[in-house]
Amino acid sequence: MSLLVLEGLTLQAGARRLIEPLSLRIEPGEQVALIGASGAGKTSLLHALALASRPASGTLRLDGQDGWTLSSHARHRLRRMLMLAPQHPPLPPRQRVVTAVLAGRLPGASMARSLRMLFSPDEAHARLAFDALDRLELGDRLWSRLDQLSGGERQRVAVARLLVSQARLWLADEPLSALDPQRAQRVLAVLQDAARAEGRTLVCSLHQVELACRLFPRVIALRQGRLVYDGPPQDLGARQLDEIYADLLNESPAAPDDAPLTSAPPQAMCR
């Protein structure tokens, strides 16, 4: 059974349409990169996948269940299947890194266990958080306060939270946006390796088109809330990339699909 099935899903904010009717399936264990220019609707879609935004129309089934037809209690339980690492994680500044990471273990834990884990983590939980942070080159910040971290370090804390979570679906919203190019590659490798090793499904929005096309077997592209591409990166032509990012390219003419590779902008990056 598909893990996610969207049929004619739309999202609306007041009178404004954020996502045009969208239908797609995502299978268990898939790794999907979500690309598109700024404002294309990536975050909006991820929030819908996370059952955080209610569709204006259409359906979204997660593991066969339409969360929006369930009671709020049942929907809350269904949400335990997924974890979203938001683009700007709302991490309390005075919180310790270890606590922020272990929050990834909360879904499914009892209240008593959650409180113990967060406020007085035992050695096993501290080790779990340390291991995740260490893979992201942040092991030495386990006991730091979040307000002592840089933006890129806080972003890696949000990724570490994903790594410790037991959710079947990992949703990552631009997890590399505050990282330098070298570190971005390493962090993405850790995330993808962990998802593969543990059989998680990964949907990750990225502005790094080159990484999306090189490292993901499936790319979904949005433009102005519309799905404009869904398939393997090899089939994503230069012309399509030009169209996806047209507003970033200052209306430069679309390159032919057989355009030679250059070191320049997005249009050449997938081939």
Ligand SMILES: Nc1ncnc2c1ncn2[C@@H]1O[C@H](COP(=O)(O)OP(=O)(O)OP(=O)(O)O)[C@@H](O)[C@H]1O
């Ligand atoms: N609550 C809202 N009310 C009105 N418009 C909204 C709301 N949330 C998002 N939008 C608009 O919807 C569009 C899509 O936003 P979204 O954040 O999903 O884009 P994005 O592709 O994630 O962009 P970025 O790459 O800049 O993060 C944008 O034009 C945004 O201004």
